[in-house]
Amino acid sequence: xxxxxxxxxxxxxxxxxxxxxxxxxxxxxxxxxxxxxxxxxxxxxxxxxxxxxxxxxxxxxxxxxxxxxxxxxxxxxxxxxxxxxxxxxxxxxxxxxxxxxxxxxxxxxxxxxxxx
Amino acid sequence: xxxxxxxxxxxxxxxxxxxxxxxxxxxxxxxxxxxxxxxxxxxxxxxxxxxxxxxxxxxxxxxxxxxxxxxxxxxxxxxxxxxxxxxxxxxxxxxxxxxxxxxxxxxxxxxxxxxx
DNA sequence: TCCTTGTTCAACCGTCTGGTTGAGGAAGAG
DNA sequence: CTCTTCCTCAACCAGACGGTTGAACAAGGA
Numbered sequence: 001x002x003x004x005x006x007x008x009x010x011x012x013x014x015x016x017x018x019x020x021x022x023x024x025x026x027x028x029x030x031x032x033x034x035x036x037x038x039x040x041x042x043x044x045x046x047x048x049x050x051x052x053x054x055x056x057x058x059x060x061x062x063x064x065x066x067x068x069x070x071x072x073x074x075x076x077x078x079x080x081x082x083x084x085x086x087x088x089x090x091x092x093x094x095x096x097x098x099x100x101x102x103x104x105x106x107x108x109x110x111x112x113x114x115x116x
Numbered sequence: 117x118x119x120x121x122x123x124x125x126x127x128x129x130x131x132x133x134x135x136x137x138x139x140x141x142x143x144x145x146x147x148x149x150x151x152x153x154x155x156x157x158x159x160x161x162x163x164x165x166x167x168x169x170x171x172x173x174x175x176x177x178x179x180x181x182x183x184x185x186x187x188x189x190x191x192x193x194x195x196x197x198x199x200x201x202x203x204x205x206x207x208x209x210x211x212x213x214x215x216x217x218x219x220x221x222x223x224x225x226x227x228x229x230x231x232x
Numbered sequence: 233t234c235c236t237t238g239t240t241c242a243a244c245c246g247t248c249t250g251g252t253t254g255a256g257g258a259a260g261a262g
Numbered sequence: 263c264t265c266t267t268c269c270t271c272a273a274c275c276a277g278a279c280g281g282t283t284g285a286a287c288a289a290g291g292a
Binding site: 031032033043044047048051066067068 | 266267268269270271
């Protein structure tokens, strides 16, 4: 293990149930029992999912009597967004440059594969 | 398997080696051999990684003589960004509303961390 | 034709993962 | 204190995952 945070975040969101849990927590905090209700898995399984989300920093749990309300930590999303945007922009920039090069090419440019 | 696309994309990017491959492909297309060189794993392992990325729609492979250049498909990033932004905004909106409620509360509200 | 290069397929292996059941801890309610 | 409720821990299981080795395929070049 010992995966870096970005790996943990991506891995956490790779599971549909966990994405669903995040979606519900975006509406409001909830307890483990409440979160488990809609799914036909045991409460323990949901508890495990929450542990994964917690290790990824996506969720925090406090104590409130017996209940342990789960809270969504939205800041971590920025980590992903930054990573994604970085490479998306880089790729787009590259396409733009390639486009410019193609546009500026003379007609008799030697091209492998298309010697028409 | 038969996981939905979003799950495949997140799962694909959960692996550091695959994120690294994506980073390199953002700079320019490359062959399997070229991509495998920096890592001390076999070329077969990298080929498997590329298959995962391809199934997630993140890369495409064409044929060019013996070589199979790998190309980054940046559009899929939008899928993730949309998902993330949706719930981040929803959560922020919720905090904003909660803030308003707290602000409008009478002063004798018990136990607030920072008076004055 | 045979040979070389680049890549994938197939089988296997150890580990991680999502699920289960069963037991146990924490904090009210009686 | 005992009982109940809510939740987590521990052990286990089947399947997926990342890696390996070895063989095979595809497409030039000799």
